Amino acid sequence: MGTRTSEFIARLTEALGPKGVSTDPVEIDPHISDWRGRWKGSTPVLVKPATTEEVSKAMTLCAEYGFAVNPQGGNSGMVNGSVPQGEVLISLKRMNKVREVDTLNDAMTLEAGVILTKAQEIADENGRLFPLSLGAQGVAMIGGLISTNAGGVGVLRYGMMRDLVLGIEAVMPDGRIWNGLRGLRKDNTGYDLKHLFIGAEGTLGIVTAATLKLFPKPAxxxxxxxxxxxxxxxxxxxxxxxxxxxxxxxxxxxxxxxxxxxxxxxxxxxxxxxxxxxxxxxxxxxxxxxxxxxxxxxxxxxxxxxxxxxxxxxxxxxxxxxxxxxxxxxxNIAVAERAHGKALKHDVSVPVSRVAEFMERGAELARSTAPGVDIIAFGHVGDGNIHFNVTPPPGVDQDAFVAKEGLKVSEAIHDLIASLNGSISAEHGIGRLKRDELAWRKSPIEMEMMRAVKKALDPDGRMNPGRVL
Ligand SMILES: Cc1cc2nc3c(=O)[nH]c(=O)nc-3n(C[C@H](O)[C@H](O)[C@H](O)COP(=O)(O)OP(=O)(O)OC[C@H]3O[C@@H](n4cnc5c(N)ncnc54)[C@H](O)[C@@H]3O)c2cc1C
CATH class of the missing domain: 3.30.70.2190 (Alpha-Beta Plaits)
Structure with a gap:
């Protein structure tokens, strides 16, 4: 570790206290690979702020030293966004307080590190429902769920995470705090900036808290x-x-x-x-x-x-x-599929009216592109979102199959999706996994607008570099 990095870590420790900073390889280890063990990364330091002010101090120091930042929640993301690639790793796990439950306004304000099952429990204890529900709910955190605009199994009735957020608090790349925690259902005062952070996958700033919608509990x-x-x-x-x-x-x-x-x-x-x-x-x-x-x-x-x-x-x-x-x-389909072996995964969406056509044509296409494959297509028919996963033929070397056929199969499936006016990432996001493909799948004007937003909010490109854009 260079002297500049050592000095940076010493100043971080001074600012956040020893509980807020770790360079212990044993503690860092679970944070630098993804849940499927597919990607491994590295970081010089794990930062664990307990308050928004501490996030701000850490971000100010990162800006001063010019270090890139990788925010992390439950590290359950599917697109290689949450695993650090040498950046300073900021875990939100200690920011897990309930700031407010306002039942008259059907809203609760939680910090970014609250785990989804806990958020559901808090709503339940207050006689309300927080409807977001997904397979990783025992680990995924509010900040990560917002940053990936998570979906899951209740979208048909309640919408994606974007539809459940009333307000956001975020720390900008230069350390400034934006308090947008308004519990308003109507607020037409110019651009609705919270939506920039929802689904931004940590490329614009760090979400530190959010005001979330609550619903009546069904009888x-x-x-x-x-x-x-x-x-x-x-x-x-x-x-x-x-x-x-x-x-x-x-x-x-x-x-x-x-x-x-x-x-x-x-x-x-x-x-x-x-x-x-x-x-x-x-x-x-x-x-x-x-x-x-x-x-x-x-x-x-x-x-x-x-x-x-x-x-x-x-x-x-x-x-x-x-x-x-x-x-x-x-x-448990995703978990069982992992136990079964490797799979080429496609988290895609089409209009509900074209789901059946996609599933039938997609299966034919995968089988003709790579004969002998099995297909596990499952998920949220009601949202037009299918997890269309292709597993290698039984008995073949799985790594060799993925290396040889992976790109061909995925391109064929994504071409079909494009022809049906669908999306190559329905709910998991882009991360590093789909970044290159996004650049040529989206129209030039969409990419231009996205780059302009990134440049305006993160001019030095230090927030999650290499993800999304
Ligand atoms: C078994 C399983 C089932 C799943 N099922 C679904 C499903 O049905 N629907 C669905 O949508 N997803 C699903 N996922 C994917 C995953 O759970 C979601 O993407 C989830 O929203 C990630 O939350 P997290 O806290 O783990 O975020 P992480 O994985 O830690 O981070 C995800 C991204 O957000 C960024 N980030 C994290 N926290 C912050 C923050 N506070 N501020 C700014 N950026 C931040 C990270 O840098 C990264 O780019 C599943 C995952 C697993 C393992």
Missing amino acids: VKETAWAVVETPAKAVELLQIAKAASGGAVTGFEIVPKFGLELVLKHIPDTRDPLPSTAPWRVLIELSLPREEGARDMIETLLGDAIEKGVAADAVICENEGQKAMVWKIRE
Whole structure:
């Protein structure tokens, strides 16, 4: 370590105290690789501020010394954005206070390091619902969820993280603090700057706190598991469910038979809720304000779907244990897939009306580009967002397959997505993984506007260099 870096760390320690700074390799280690073990990085120092003022002090020092910064939340990101590549690593994990819960305003203000399950609990304790829900909710933090504009399983009814944020507090690259923590639902006073930070993946500044929307808790959730023959039938079932429930569908997830089999094989204490040879399953969740009529509603809509030949079969969860089981299956597909081996992952979206076409054409395309592959396509049909993952043919060297076929398969899938007017990153973001592709997939004018925003807010390019742009 050079003398300049040593001096920088000494000044950081003076400013934040010993609890706020670490150069211990054992403590740093889990912060410098991603959850899948796909990317490994490095950092000269792990900074752990406990307050916004401490983030500001750290950022001021980074600016003075000209050091680049990598903010980190739960490090569950999927696109190689949160792993440092030699930058100063600022972890928000000690910033985990609840600043305010304002039930009359249906809002809560939390610091960036609050873990998502904790945020859900805080809402629940206050008789409200914070609806964001995703597989990494036990580790992902508010700041990371905002910075990636996370989606998950409730988007159909409640929207993405962007739709759940009323206000933001952020520290700029030069250390200045912007307090935009307004709990307003209406505020037309010029550019809505919070939206720049939402989904910016830490390239513009550090999110230190946010005011988030709360919702009434549903009185009852009815959950069902249906068997369908094709993705087109799943989309038809979605229309039936939406129409019959008056928009109360809060979850609508497609699961392929192969994905289900991987979960049953790799995840303990799971079982198939409705054994069938059919190739697709759908998890349906309705959230309703009253118990009365709820069961009738889901029974009727499923009966209707079966009668019309849309669903082949269906089962309604009778208790909380059964509901937990179907969600466990859905939320563990990515984990089971990882246990199965390598996969070429595509987090893509198309208009809901084109989901079935994409899934069918995408499967044909992947199989013709790389014969013998298996496909695990699952996810948020109701949002038009499919995780379209392609696994190497059984028995081949997985690394060699990814190196040889990876780019070809992914380009073919993304070309198809472009032709359907879709997105090559529905909810995971760009990071370092998709940065180069973004540059030629987006129109020149979009890239120009994005670069102009980056230049205006981070003129020295020290925030998460190499991510997104
Ligand atoms: C099993 C599993 C399932 C998942 N399911 C979903 C899903 O359904 N939907 C979905 O959208 N995502 C999903 N993800 C991806 C991931 O959980 C989300 O991207 C999440 O929002 C990342 O939060 P984090 O706190 O872990 O952020 P990190 O991974 O630490 O960081 C993500 C990015 O944000 C930046 N960042 C982090 N904190 C801040 C901050 N305070 N200020 C500025 N920049 C910051 C980082 O530099 C990085 O670029 C899943 C991940 C896993 C492992």
